[in-house]
Amino acid sequence: MHPPFSPSARLTALGTQLIEIHDWLREELVRLRASLDSPGGLTRELRAHCVGFCAALHRHHTGEDAGAFQVLAEQVPELRPVLATLSEDHRVVASILTRVEELVSGPVAGPAVRAELDGLAALLESHFTYEERxxxxxxxxxxxxxxxxxxxxxxxxxxxxxxxRN
Structure with a gap:
């Protein structure tokens, strides 16, 4: 884990930490999608990685909705329309994550999981870029x-x- 930040260092780095979390989630999704191409299809390890990724992404988005977005809505009220749009994205992502988790918990073929993860990747890239900007x-x-x-x-x-992490 990272060394603890001093309070002032943490305050100036929270935006950077958001980008680092997004970059990590992007990399994990790339790894997950690439592992779908490996021989053996949806192995137990791949299923666990997929469920772990879904849980981490869900934790990030629920954390933002209950944490950062609430604080920003209070401290920067002009961001409220942006925050509402981002929260709506979180609900769409959550529904995709539910479908992915259902697919990997059953006897599914890789193409169905691939299709959901490809759609998720496109949505997340747009969402993360907008959120960061x-x-x-x-x-x-x-x-x-x-x-x-x-x-x-x-x-x-x-x-x-x-x-x-889970």
Missing amino acids: TLVAALDAVSAGTAEELLGLNVPDGNSAVEE
């Missing part, structure tokens, strides 16, 4: 909370797999 500066000015409290996850260290 509209919220990073405001997040850097937030005066309360940790990355885990406000963003749902700590900044991933890049050395451990999704399953290890």
